[in-house]
Amino acid sequence: MKTPDKKPLNGKIALVTGSSRGIGRATAIALARAGAFTFINYVRNEDAARETLEIVESHGGRGSLLSFDVSDSDAVQDAIKGITEEKERIDILVNNAGITLDGIFVRTKPEEWNSLIDINLKGVFNCCRSAIRYMMKQRWGRIINMTSVVAISGNAGQVCYSASKAGIVGLTKSLARELGSRNICINAVAPGFIETDMTASIGEKNREKVIDQIPLGRTGTPDDIAGIVAFLASGKADYITGQVIHVNGGLYM
Numbered sequence: 001m002k003t004p005d006k007k008p009l010n011g012k013i014a015l016v017t018g019s020s021r022g023i024g025r026a027t028a029i030a031l032a033r034a035g036a037f038t039f040i041n042y043v044r045n046e047d048a049a050r051e052t053l054e055i056v057e058s059h060g061g062r063g064s065l066l067s068f069d070v071s072d073s074d075a076v077q078d079a080i081k082g083i084t085e086e087k088e089r090i091d092i093l094v095n096n097a098g099i100t101l102d103g104i105f106v107r108t109k110p111e112e113w114n115s116l117i118d119i120n121l122k123g124v125f126n127c128c129r130s131a132i133r134y135m136m137k138q139r140w141g142r143i144i145n146m147t148s149v150v151a152i153s154g155n156a157g158q159v160c161y162s163a164s165k166a167g168i169v170g171l172t173k174s175l176a177r178e179l180g181s182r183n184i185c186i187n188a189v190a191p192g193f194i195e196t197d198m199t200a201s202i203g204e205k206n207r208e209k210v211i212d213q214i215p216l217g218r219t220g221t222p223d224d225i226a227g228i229v230a231f232l233a234s235g236k237a238d239y240i241t242g243q244v245i246h247v248n249g250g251l252y253m
């Protein structure tokens with residue numbers, strides 16, 4: 001009997017957008033620990049990205065930094081082309097980079113909507129479009145898109161953000177149908193309330209209110225999400241595509 005490979009992602013090349021901090025950082029670490037050479041993307045925060053790489057290396061993983069803005073189509077294309085020139089392939093793409101936009105809908109300015117959609121939705125389009133060309137040639141690829149519980153449940157005060165995340169759900173399902181025959185699996189992960197910089201400014205009172213609605217009685221950690229992403233990237237998830245995996249402690253079911 002063949003001994004199972006200890007590192008399920010050995011030999012794979014991964015890119016995690018927005019992995020300088022939060023969920024992306026935990027995901028980059030999880031993929032690298034599972035054996036993938038992991039490109040750590042960021043837009044502004046080089047120090048934080050470098051810290052992610054140091055953690056990756058301290059666990060014996062391998063990776064490198066790659067700065068680009070996911071909303072810039074040309075920059076994305078150049079960056080992914082660079083990965084394939086250096087590594088001859090790209091196997092795993094995690095579209096994690098995102099921003100939030102909280103507030104009353106009627107007060108939202110069109111330019112705020114535009115920049116949110118540019119990063120959260122067009123960013124996913126840009127990265128998928130560039131990476132898929134190579135994945136099609138390889139006849140193997142795994143794409144994991146970070147959506148949100150509010151894409152499905154809705155949330156007052158997050159109309160634009162939830163619309164951007166709901167767009168990712170449609171993109172994920174349709175791409176999964178289009179690319180299944182090429183052995184490219186595309187799934188989405190929908191986190192609930194996860195403790196990161198994105199949620200840090202939420203006041204204690206509102207945090208308590210959310211926790212009251214979570215059957216598991218706690219908010220999530222970036223590692224709660226990273227483990228699921230690493231699973232979806234692995235051979236154990238070969239027959240999963242077009243799905244939205246909810247990771248929210250039961251907040252939405």
Ligand code: NAP
Pocket residue numbers: 017018019020021022023024041042043044045046048068069070071096097098099100119146147148149190191192193194195196197198199
């Ligand atoms: P975070 O802590 O605010 O980190 C955001 C990351 O995205 C950073 O690495 C940031 O890079 C990067 N980023 C932002 N704009 C970018 C751009 N234009 N191009 C490239 N990278 C960019 O966020 P998080 O909480 O970990 O969230 C990660 C993802 O999960 C997001 O898509 C978010 O919508 C989703 N999500 C989060 C929660 C939650 O409760 N936290 C819940 C549901 C879904 P810099 O460091 O360089 O700025």
